[in-house]
Amino acid sequence: MKNKKYKYLGKNTLIFTISSFGTKFLSFFLVPLYTNVLTTKEYGIIDIINTSGILMTYIFTLNISDAVLRFAIEQKNEHEKILKYGIYVLLKGSLLLLVSLCLFKYLNIITWNKTYLFFMFLFYFSTALYQILSNYLRAIDKMTEVAVTGIVTSLVMIVCNIYFLLVVKYGMIGYLLAQIIGPLIASVYILWIIKDSLIETIASKVDHSIKKEMVAYSIPLIFNSISLWINAYLDRYFITLMIGSSENGIYAMAGKIPTILTTCYTVFSLAWNISAIKEFDAKDEDGFISTTYELYNSLLTMVCSGLILINVPLAKILYAGDFFVAWKYSSIMLIYVMFNALTAFFGSLFSAMKKTKVIAMTTIISAVVNIVLNLVLIPKYGILGAAIATVACYVVMWSVRYLILRDMMTFDIPIKKHLVIYTLLILQVVFEHFDNHLYVGQIAVILLLLYINRDKLMVLKKSLMERR
Secondary structure: OHHHHHHHHHHHHHHHHHHHHHHHHHHHHOHHHHHHHOOHHHHHHHHHHHHHHHHHHHHHOOOHHHHHHHHHHHOHHHHHHHHHHHHHHHHHHHHHHHHHHHHHHHOOOOOOOHHHHHHHHHHHHHHHHHHHHHHHHHHOOOHHHHHHHHHHHHHHHHHHHHHHHHHOOOOHHHHHHHHHHHHHHHHHHHHHHOHHHHHHHHHOOOOHHHHHHHHHHHHHHHHHHHHHHHHHHHHHHHHHHHHOHHHHHHHHHHOOOOHHHHHHHHHHHHHHHHHHHHHOOOOOOOOHHHHHHHHHHHHHHHHHHHHHHOHHHHHHHHOOHHHHHHHHHHHHHHHHHHHHHHHHHHHHHHHHOOOHHHHHHHHHHHHHHHHHHHHHHHHHHOHHHHHHHHHHHHHHHHHHHHHHHHHHOOOOOOHHHHHHHHHHHHHHHHHHOOHHHHHHHHHHHHHHHHHHOHHHHHHHHHHHHHHO
16 A cells, blocks of 8 residues: 555656656756846846736635645546636636736836736736646646646747747847746646536536635635745845845846756655645554655755755856856755755645645744844845845744644654754855865765665665666
8 A cells, every 4th residue: 555655656756757847947957048148137127027926826816726736636526616716716816916906006006117017917827827727637637738738838938938038139028928928828738638628617616615615725825825935035025125136136046056956846746745635644654654754855955965066066057147146045045945845745744634724824934034034134144144034934934844743643753863964954055155165075964964864765766776
């Protein structure tokens, strides 16, 4: 039974790896293009437009895409109704957002350029629609189609980026167009995939009880998503306001190397979220949950350490001109991405228990920590202060979630060993910021991590060999 759980998790992880490889690594491989074509100020403005669109997605869709995934898995006989309600919420929220933007602009409450507002709305809509439809595909177990959709999105965005930035040279507008067209084309493709059930979806009548339960599930996740957004993006607004758009462009670019680690945890999280819901056992009698976490932790920490080691050489390849200084913050951001990945693992378990209030509460606590530290550290340390604040807030969220989860279910992990591992990673970042980046010290840290994680890494190696 336990082997079947791992096989299902492994299969889905592989599929989501194929699906996400292009879209997640796209921003990484196209970094040299961005840094040569766009200025730091332009990239800083683009980043604010996109991050604002992401925030609007959480607020004006009620985070309904998560409810579509959760309830379509659970209520397989009524998944068309669940999709219909998800799209209904999106359309209603989009209309409300559009009216609000027009009103706020008319009253001069918003001083943004109309073009920026227009692109923010389009980014919001294309992203939200794609999230709902792709989550629906995952819920009805069309994993191969999910992978194909990811590939389609990647190809469209690559072609659009090259055409708009290099051929017609639209600059900032071209970048924004590529970000919008990719998800829209992917959404059309998904609609074509499910075309046979579309008529049934449109004609279905959604029960009031399902609506009520989905909204009750989603509302706490709105606060969670907003808080996560604060942790991931609010510092960019602080940086822009306190020290300028150019500095924000550098900070946003610093997040490109951590995209590699983000991709690793994102593809696993997509698969783990489904397994956690389907296979959840509060007593963890077969050790599936605890063992998976340990394996996951070992792999994450080793990938993180390896990326810190090659951070500066990668930066020399990727970051042109004024962007090169971003290397100083990339390794610090790798630490926050790692803790974000670990908190997401816990979040899937709370979702399986339908404890979304716990998810929201822990994220709100970390967001408050982030805001306070940003206000204190950015004026004194600039971009470095923002990076440190983000790491600290995710460490807080991981700690609180671990303590709560330990009281709610059987969750047996060697926490002291893990704390030693995390301390070594932080020490490696310190070594990297020495003159000549103290590679001897960094390699020593990696060897120590290999030794500490040797048992779990051997399990992973054995598992991979067996699959061959």
